[in-house]
Amino acid sequence: MSLLNFRKPNAPPRHPALGSFLHGYSIEVMPRTAAKVADFRALLPEGTRVYIAHIDGTPIEDMVATAKRLAGEGFAPMPHFPARLIADQAMLADWIARYQGEAGVTQGLILAGCVSEPRGAFDSSMQLLETGLFDASGFTRLHVAGHPEGSRDIDADGGEAEAMAAARWKQDFSDRSDAQMAMVTQFAFEAGPILDWASRLRAHGVALPIHIGLAGPAKLQTMLKFAIACGVGPSLRVLQKRALDMGKLLLPYEPTELAAELAARKATDPGFPIAQAHLFPLGGIKACTDWATAHGGVATRPARRAI
Template structure:
């Protein structure tokens, strides 16, 4: 039986236990690519109604595919949040065309703004700040805008090896949020070690950033796959968690699961309710359905334990 069916219909059968995540998992978000979405018969089989689903825009993906995926998700009862990659957009006119299509054809009201994964911009838009400064998202009535956060640094910004430029960029986005009509939040790159994430969250808060943090984690994923993605995405200090795991033969052949990481974050959040860390965003590197099933099961157990 699908985990979501258990989540909906069999809560009373789950034995009470101590709450592990303290409500941290509630309202989790997840992401999908159009080519992955096309292979899924129904998201309703494994995603709770109303889940925010980011739509990853890989460079070269036709905007028609992005809009069609957003429409499908909206029609199925989910909140579609497409990526808007600045460096893949030729200019303001192209950006407005994309925004208009998302709004008029798919009912989109939310977006993740980011620079994008290409080295050279296709036009004069090179960052999420450039996207914000066009004013188009307010003009088209977007209710929520997210920007990227990098707890372990961003090699595309911090070319000198420091985190100063990343922190400054977040302060600019904080200032922009105070002028925008949209609610804003930070969604982070995935990590595996809670300590650098917590230190980063405390540091940006001390610098005056007040935007809520939606903390990135990976769903269950083969270790070899995870290390490949971690290296390509520039994950820093917490990569050591995976390398240590790779030395343990008993764990080498089993998928990595984020339970220890989430438990540490939940404990910190319980002790520091003022923390900017608000909720969890899932990168389904091992598949969207296994990732959603894993989250749904833990969320179910936590909710029962909290009764």
């Protein structure tokens, strides 16, 4: 199956399990990219969960305005809460109040953040969760980050043991939280490392549903730039190998083969903790949603889901 063959949006899925894997997919945007979209309803299935990435330097006002807009267009905004950008508990409480008061937000992605040194009292997602503010504010869904190929922050200090201990802590927190929890992963380019990591989580007693990050269609040069910046691990070799092939260098990458392999595992092992796909539209939101639709992403669905 070629990675390079795009299908028209109304074409059937290429793999019998791929449509099920993409059903209910989520997608990630930034305020500045969202501002370029005239109407998300022309691109996304009804009720799609839209993560709003909080990049260092983005004003909270822009984040809240984006969440308000998405909610108004019928989507479920899930803003990032990056621990290392939050000065203290008062700032966290203020952010939560703004999101809820202006945009009706009841879900968030809780993560360490993209800076190496904390700007205040918090260094990890666990510290944010331990404040109890999300449960006290009635958040119904809390997602945490997963790193199938490792995290530069964790691997530098404690490696696999520390990563699994953190995942186990998040599982324990899920057991005592009123919110539904799941783990959403950084994107990668090979199924093997993702599946091995998910198996290790299960062996360590971590049963959180996993939302697998997929990099949406993009030029190879664009994909390499984002992959290096985001700390993608050994599966980066997939892109590097393609970059050496002059016949493919100028052709776009799309995640069809990777998604099909993950979908097949999900279909054949119902107990495996892969829940659904989460899309990073690195080559543009429309290219990403067109790809999802072409491979089985549904046109409409209920706004509330129990995944």
